Amino acid sequence: MAEAHQAVAFQFTVTPEGIDLQLSHQALTEIYLSGVRSWKKRIIRLKNSVITGVYPASPSSWLFVVIAILATMYTRSDPSMGLIAKIQEHLPVSQSMSTQCQAVVSAVLFSTMLWLLLIFTMRLCLKQLLSYHRWMFEQHGKMSNTTKVWVALVRIFSGRKPLLYSYQGSLPNLPLPTIKDTVKRYLESVRPLMDDTQYERMTKLAAEFESSLGNRLHWYLKLKALWASNYVSDWWEEYVYLRGRSPIMxxxxxxxxxxxxxxxxxxxxxxxxxxxxxxxxxxxxxxxxxxxxxxxxGTVIPLCAxxxxxxxxxxxxxxxxxxxxxxxxxxxxxxxxxxxxxxxxxxxxxxxxxxxxxxxxxxxxxxxxxxxxxxxxxxxxxxxxxxxxxxxxxxxxxxxxxxxxxxxxxxxxxxxxxxxxxxxxxxxxxxxxxxxxxxxxxxxxxxxxxxxxxxxxxxxxxxxxxxxxxxxxxxxxxxxxxxxxxxxxxxxxxxxxxxxxxxxxxxxxxxxxxxxxxxxxxxxxxxxxxxxxxxxxxxxxxxxDFHVFSFRDFGKGKVKKCRVSPDAFIQMALQLAYYRDRRTFCLTYEASMTRLFREGRTETVRSCTNESSAFVRALDGGEAADVCRRLFRAALDKHQNLYRMAMTGAGIDRHLFCLYVVSKYLGVESPFLKEVLSEPWRLSTSQTPVQQVELFDLVNHPEYISCGGGFGPVADDGYGVSYCIVGDNLINFHISCKHSCPDTDAHKFGAQIRKALHDLIQMLSPNQKEPNKTEESRPEVKKDL
CATH class of the missing domain: 3.30.559.70 (Choline/Carnitine o-acyltransferase, domain 2)
Incomplete structure (x- = not known):
């Protein structure tokens, strides 16, 4: 118990001889040093809050503005157009100052206000610049003149040596889509999952919602979007995570x-x-x-921290x-x-x-x-x-x-x-x-x-x-x-x-x-x-039920040579694998970030589309290679467009979720929203990107590869799939499902994914020799303790 006694700074007992006081110098020293450390942190936080608060300017730029204004005063010019004189007239302590001192104080006050105005203007300009997202929809390698000018302006207004939170005040708010666009895109996303009768019924529900209750709910959401920096994140955290009563494990x-x-x-x-x-x-x-x-x-565009x-x-x-x-x-x-x-x-x-x-x-x-x-x-x-x-x-x-x-x-x-x-x-x-x-x-x-x-x-x-x-x-x-x-x-x-x-x-x-x-x-x-x-x-x-495997037969290097997005390629492979596994399509969740906006978290990319299902049916049905490649390209373009829309705030699922929350607050029922929010995500997917590539030398040390991470299945009868693209020749997969569902099997689905990946690359490059399909190939390791 020695450590317990050392934790007590002092002890005293009352005896007939008086008070016996015992001090623990070690404990007092610890208390003193802990206080010093705490105050150091407070000072650092205060300094950083000042630096972040004036970004993209710097605190030292205030001194530059003050000196510049004072210098103009000695040249007998008045850049303030009379404002310095007005300030001087209304100084509360003007009687106790000399005229020259009053002039200097007034100039400093004017300089400070001018400096703050410049900071506000720069931040407003940067916020408007960061609201521009058309660059994301331009063809890879072909940048428009507008985007080139925009990149130059972003660099100018971004300042130098930003701290972690420097951009927070300049990030735009998450935009609120219109009801019409959201409903239209929703109906398009569920078309491959429904037959004609089901789709007609859902279309009627959507039209009724859009023309009546939807506009009322959307009006309340507009108020929140104007008031809050992000109309989704607080409700998402509370209702999706914190109000869940089932185990979080x-x-x-x-x-x-x-x-x-x-x-x-x-x-x-x-x-x-x-x-x-x-x-x-x-x-x-x-x-x-x-x-x-x-x-x-590869860009200068900051993300929310x-x-x-x-x-x-x-x-x-x-x-x-x-x-x-x-x-x-x-x-x-x-x-x-x-x-x-x-x-x-x-x-x-x-x-x-x-x-x-x-x-x-x-x-x-x-x-x-x-x-x-x-x-x-x-x-x-x-x-x-x-x-x-x-x-x-x-x-x-x-x-x-x-x-x-x-x-x-x-x-x-x-x-x-x-x-x-x-x-x-x-x-x-x-x-x-x-x-x-x-x-x-x-x-x-x-x-x-x-x-x-x-x-x-x-x-x-x-x-x-x-x-x-x-x-x-x-x-x-x-x-x-x-x-x-x-x-x-x-x-x-x-x-x-x-x-x-x-x-x-x-x-x-x-x-x-x-x-x-x-x-x-x-x-x-x-x-x-x-x-x-x-x-x-x-x-x-x-x-x-879990299955983790490393796919080493090829990676993003070979996929990129086919002029295909590696993420879209994998998503199409997952659609093909699921169809072969279950002989049907399902609502597919792919996580996309919305951290281009302040307090942004995630949005859903609905990867199962009309285009992807048409391609899968064609390939699985033995259609001609040219037809399959054409349909594949169309499916990739659709997926890429959906991903970009989700990143730029034009997704549909967070909007529908917030409309549902508003309906619950108002105590009104919407058959359309109730059905939308109850649809199961039988295929939930997410990519774990390597963000700090510079920390790992995969050329000289290829053995130092993280296997990424994973998560449990979202639906009782579905799959959870996480994948990590590492270097040019490795893709790690983490597949989860439940033993209690007779229709799911993680290892079987993993085999379907491997086959789908090989079939897609063979379709794109039919003249190339198929790589050896070794299930678990391993690089030469220098040291494996």
Whole structure:
């Protein structure tokens, strides 16, 4: 209990001789250094808020404007056209100043107002420039003169050396489509999924909605679009994520994998030491806004960074009706789970971030700790994996006071959650394909009680040195966390590195206080609730069927040589694979970002179109190659157009969703909206792009490839498909479905995807020899620990 005593700054007891006061100098020093660190962060935030607030100008430009105005005064010219004199007349302290001093103060005030006006004008101009999206619809490689001028103006008004949040005030608001356009595009999207009778019925419902209730709902939505910076995001977060009462494990949370072929060290504690240190390096850069603003690849167009604010120190708190997302400004520790125990692991000592070797030392202490878990502690995390209402009630009843509240607060306020897993995972053994499937399932749900699914993200470290990440979805979308994960993997392996024995580099201070074990007092009725939540979660986890595979026969390099978008190519392959698997088409969800706009999140690309279904039928029916290629090009063009429209705010699903929310607020029923919102997404797809290509040298180190990540199926009778295009010759696929559905099989669907990819590339380049169809080819690896 030494660490507990050190945490007390002073102790006093009353004795017959008087008051016995004992001070802990170490604790007082820690308090002092913690305060210094906190004030440093406040000063940095204040400085950054000033820099961001005046961007695209700089604070130093104020001095330039002041000097320029003062210089003109000495040349006896008046650039203010009499405004400086007016200000001078109305100065409240003019009686206590000399005339010359009054003139200088008035000039400074005028200069400041002129400077602020220039900033406002520049930001308004940049906002208008960023509202231009016609460049996205131009043919690749052929830029119009208008777009060339626009690019030049964006560069001029974008300023220099932007911070992470510099562009936030200049991003345009998400535009609101018209009812007419949305209904028209919706009917077009469902045409290949309905027969003539069904389509005629839906057309009548849509026409009735458009001519009556739709306009009334749209009017309210217009008011919100004028008032709010984004008319979708707050409702999307609340109603799609936070109000969901079913388990977030599998249904909402997603995962990211480690390197596919390389494990930098086989030592579990060393891997944790390096990567935890890298996570906090990223957080330091995030707090200082030193991370470069994300942009559309190959352009100067910035993306919204609002989601980055809640990466760390964030948790989802359960409620009976709706959950809430709580975020704290700072946290100097993580909480680690190992063999049923929870430990508070501080990563700062005397105001400094612990070195990777010191974090490894602390993690090893946790691994070596022989203490047993408290009664009911081992499977406590199952509460976060089960239904939300029982967890909310249990939290209020059993964790609102005493030792349980203190320990729960410790978990929820932690920077992130760490699981030290006793299992070994990764591509290994005699059946590497099956081992990848087990690895994916482990990251998605684990044992259903050894992750804290409410945390913004949990990092899992396996016994053999492999790691992975599980993320809660409400606070942000996958690309935001993927950016952090890429940085961590690259920093861990290429910057921090390991010594010859596989340990973290550097020395260790063995006097560091031991990680503090959290204490719990779990009542029998609480244990019963934990068991019930675990049963719900376990049934859900057991029902998930997963298949992960790397497709190495060809990649985006060969696809691009055919003058085809790799993403559109894969989407057409998925349509072909699904049709061959189920002999029908389905409503298909492809995630597209809307971060071109302030507080933008996602929009849906409905990848199953009239054009794609016509192509699939033609190819599967044995039509002539020329006919199939023509239909294929038409399907690709349609998909690309839909994707661009979704990115530029002209999608249909978020608009329909918000109209439905308004109808619920007004208490009116719409048969059209009710049917639209109840349609199942039997094929839910998402691409995980590599955002920081510069961090990975795939030419010299092709083995350092991340396998990407995945998610659970959205529909009980459907598939979830995530894919990651890595380099020119690799595509990773993550396929999920449910065992309980007799019509779905992840491995069977994976085989259909492989066949579809080969059939499409053969159709596009019939004269080229088909590559060898090796299911799991592996590059030469320099070092695989």
């Amino acid at each position: 599998v249904n909402s949370n997603y995962y990211g994998m480690d390197f596919l072929y390389v494990t930098p060290t086989p030592i579990q504690s060393a891997r944790a030491g390096n990567s935890i240190h890298a996570f906090f390096l990223y957080r330091r850069k995030l707090n200082k806004e030193e991370i470069k603003p994300s942009r559309i690849p 609002a989601q980055c604010e809640r990466i760390f120190n964030t948790t989802r708190t359960p409620g009976e009706e709706t959950d809430t997302v709580q975020h704290w400004q700072d946290s100097d520790y993580v909480v680690a789970y190992h063999r049923g125990r929870y430990f508070r692991l501080r990563v700062y000592q005397a105001g400094r971030l612990l070195s990777p070797r010191e974090i490894e030392f602390q993690v090893q202490r946790i691994l070596d700790d022989p203490s047993p878990p408290s009664k009911g502690e081992a499977k406590l995390g199952a509460l976060t994996a089960g239904d939300r209402i029982p967890w909310a009630k249990a939290r209020t009843k059993y964790f609102s006071s005493g030792v349980n509240k203190r320990s729960l607060d410790c978990i929820e306020r932690a920077a992130f959650f760490v699981t030290l897993d006793d299992d070994e995972q990764g591509m290994m053994g005699d059946d590497p394909a099956a081992s990848l499937d087990r690895y994916a399932k482990s990251l998605l749900h684990g044992k259903c009680y050894d992750r804290w699914f409410d945390k913004s993200f949990s990092v899992v470290y396996y016994k053999n040195g492999k790691n992975g990440i599980n993320a809660e979805h409400s606070w942000a979308d996958a690309p935001v966390l993927a950016h952090l994960w890429e940085y961590t993997l690259a920093t861990d392996s290429f910057q921090l590195g390991y010594n010859a024995e596989g340990h973290c580099k550097g020395d260790v201070d063995s006097s560091l206080p031991r990680p503090q074990k959290l204490n719990w007092e779990i009542l029998p009725e609480c244990e019963e609730q934990i068991s019930q939540s675990l049963a719900v979660a376990q049934a859900l986890a057991d029902d998930v």
